[in-house]
Amino acid sequence: xxxxxxxxxxxxxxxxxxxxxxxxxxxxxxxxxxxxxxxxxxxxxxxxxxxxxxxxxxxxxxxxxxxxxxxxxxxxxxxxxxxxxxxxxxxxxxxxxxxxxxxxxxxxxxxxxxxxxxxxxxxxxxxxxxxxxxxxxxxxxxxxxxxxxxxxxxxxxxxxxxxxxxxxxxxxxxxxxxxxxxxxxxxxxxxxxxxx
Amino acid sequence: xxxxxxxxxxxxxxxxxxxxxxxxxxxxxxxxxxxxxxxxxxxxxxxxxxxxxxxxxxxxxxxxxxxxxxxxxxxxxxxxxxxxxxxxxxxxxxxxxxxxxxxxxxxxxxxxxxxxxxxxxxxxxxxxxxxxxxxxxxxxxxxxxxxxxxxxxxxxxxxxxxxxxxxxxxxxxxxxxxxxxxxxxxxxxxxxxxxxxxxxxxxxxxxxxxxxxxxxxxxxxxxxxxxxxxxxxxxxxxxxxxx
Numbered sequence: 001x002x003x004x005x006x007x008x009x010x011x012x013x014x015x016x017x018x019x020x021x022x023x024x025x026x027x028x029x030x031x032x033x034x035x036x037x038x039x040x041x042x043x044x045x046x047x048x049x050x051x052x053x054x055x056x057x058x059x060x061x062x063x064x065x066x067x068x069x070x071x072x073x074x075x076x077x078x079x080x081x082x083x084x085x086x087x088x089x090x091x092x093x094x095x096x097x098x099x100x101x102x103x104x105x106x107x108x109x110x111x112x113x114x115x116x117x118x119x120x121x122x123x124x125x126x127x128x129x130x131x132x133x134x135x136x137x138x139x140x141x142x143x144x145x146x147x148x149x150x151x152x153x154x155x156x157x158x159x160x161x162x163x164x165x166x167x168x169x170x171x172x173x174x175x176x177x178x179x180x181x182x183x184x185x186x187x188x189x190x191x192x193x194x195x196x
Numbered sequence: 197x198x199x200x201x202x203x204x205x206x207x208x209x210x211x212x213x214x215x216x217x218x219x220x221x222x223x224x225x226x227x228x229x230x231x232x233x234x235x236x237x238x239x240x241x242x243x244x245x246x247x248x249x250x251x252x253x254x255x256x257x258x259x260x261x262x263x264x265x266x267x268x269x270x271x272x273x274x275x276x277x278x279x280x281x282x283x284x285x286x287x288x289x290x291x292x293x294x295x296x297x298x299x300x301x302x303x304x305x306x307x308x309x310x311x312x313x314x315x316x317x318x319x320x321x322x323x324x325x326x327x328x329x330x331x332x333x334x335x336x337x338x339x340x341x342x343x344x345x346x347x348x349x350x351x352x353x354x355x356x357x358x359x360x361x362x363x364x365x366x367x368x369x370x371x372x373x374x375x376x377x378x379x380x381x382x383x384x385x386x387x388x389x390x391x392x393x394x395x396x397x398x399x400x401x402x403x404x405x406x407x408x409x410x411x412x413x414x415x416x417x418x419x420x421x422x423x424x425x426x427x428x429x430x431x432x433x434x435x436x437x438x439x
Contacts, residue, residue, distance in 0.1 A: 020200045029205040030377065035226065036311045037219050039207070042227035045310050047290055050234040054241065054289075055282030063246035069249055 150186075157182045201384035205377065206307055225304045226312070233293035233306065241289075253393070261289070272425060273432035280431060287316070288424035295376060295416035307419075308371060308376040317369035320427050328434035339433060349363070368426055375419045379412040 158179045165173050209222045244258025245253075251259060265285050269277050277284075291307055298305025306312055328336040341350070341355040386408060389401035 009237060020376055028202060028377075029207060030310050030373070032207075035207040035209075035220070035222075035224055038221045038224055039226050039309060039311050040315050041221040042223070042230050043306075043315055046227075046230040046234045047286070047316075050237060050290060052288040054286050058238070058241045058245055059282050059285060059347070061247075061261070062241070062258055065245065065247060065251075065255075066259060066262065068247075072249060 075138055154179070154183060157186060197391055201381045201388065204292055204304070204380060204384055205306075207309070226306055226309065229294065229297055229304045229306050233290060233297055237286075237289045237293050261285075268421075268425060269428055272428040274436055276435040277428065277431050284424055284427055284431075287320075287427060289351075289422055291316075291423050292417060292420035296413070297419055298376065299379065299413055299416060299418075305376050305380055307372055310373045313369035313373040314365065317365040317372075320363035320368065320430065324427075324430045324434045327431070328437075331435060332437055335437065336434070339436060355360065364430060368423065372419050372423050375415055379408070383408050383412060 158175070161182055162173060162175065162178050165178070207224050207226050208229060209224055211223050214222045217350065240254060241258050241261075245254045246252070246255055248255065254279040262285070265288055267283060269281055269284055273280075294306040297303055298308065310344045325336075327340070332338075336352065340354050342353060342357070342362065345353050383405060386405040388403060
């Protein structure tokens with residue numbers, strides 16, 4: 001503000017000095033009315049034409065351009081917002097799908113594992129049962145074999161000893177006494193075997 | 197001594213003398229620079245009307261000036277001043293281009309002539325007054341009666357208000373004319389000093405001359421802006437009666 005005042009003061013003082021000075025040598029050309037009418041005429045003509053052309057042809061175009069740019073930018077922002085929202089939605093959906101799939105896969109894996117484990121367990125159980133049965137069978141057989149073998153051995157011993165006696169003595173001995181003796185002996189032998 | 201610093205403001209005839217009903221309307225150097233300024237404005241702004249979404253440099257210039265003046269009008273005179281936009285735009289551009297063309301050495305400054313600025317200012321003054329009376333009828337006279345003034349002071353205030361209103365065209369025209377004339381005269385004087393002091397002492401006024409050129413370009417813009425904004429303020433008084 002102060003600058004402006006100082007400047008205007010300076011300007012005015014210079015005008016006055018120079019108008020005073022030049023008054024001696026013909027004065028200010030601005031105050032010479034010779035061409036005033038001409039200047040007014042040409043000013044009205046040029047400024048009038050300028051105003052008419054600017055207001056009728058050029059300024060509407062510029063304002064139109066500005067409007068279209070504004071509306072286009074707004075449109076673009078709107079579509080961008082819409083697309084962003086859509087993208088967010090899609091991303092959410094995508095995340096959900098991935099999560100669901102993960103859960104499903106986990107479930108599937110777990111159930112399959114359980115199935116396999118159950119299967120293995122069942123098979124093992126049935127195998128163990130089979131094995132037990134076989135063992136029992138084998139033990140029974142062994143028991144049977146044990147019993148029968150003793151009897152057979154006694155029988156063989158009796159027969160052999162009776163044959164031997166027959167050969168040695170040449171006559172039959174009472175089988176029952178012989179068997180009693182053999183049994184007695186075998187018992188003693190067995191006791192000897194089992195006792196130790 | 198150097199040439200008369202006022203010589204640059206001389207108006208002279210270019211081409212033949214044209215007379216209509218004994219009135220001289222010959223084409224002069226002032227007319228030439230009015231035509232050049234108007235053509236330059238029309239060419240630049242016509243180049244700035246291309247319909248492209250991303251503007252090029254000239255289009256950007258045109259659109260920036262458009263929004264600059266549009267903002268100036270809506271800030272000072274409100275939305276009611278919209279219909280007068282193209283007039284104020286033309287006025288600002290005309291004054292600005294005339295001032296700027298005047299900065300070219302050996303050119304002529306149209307706005308350094310009181311008759312030109314006075315015609316513009318008088319047109320604005322008359323136009324604004326007519327607009328005021330059309331919008332508000334005789335109520336426009338309330339402009340001279342500020343509210344909240346004691347009755348004793350009222351006659352004095354009304355007289356002062358009327359004088360200040362009537363002096364508007366004079367202050368508006370003299371401000372522009374005096375600024376332009378003073379600046380150009382000062383540059384001419386310093387230029388004369390450079391010549392008369394020669395190679396030894398001419399450097400100081402040459403520096404001043406360079407600095408003054410920068411200042412004058414600033415003043416050329418500033419005065420165009422002031423001229424336009426004062427028009428807006430006067431228009432505001434006529435459109436929105438505040439008092």
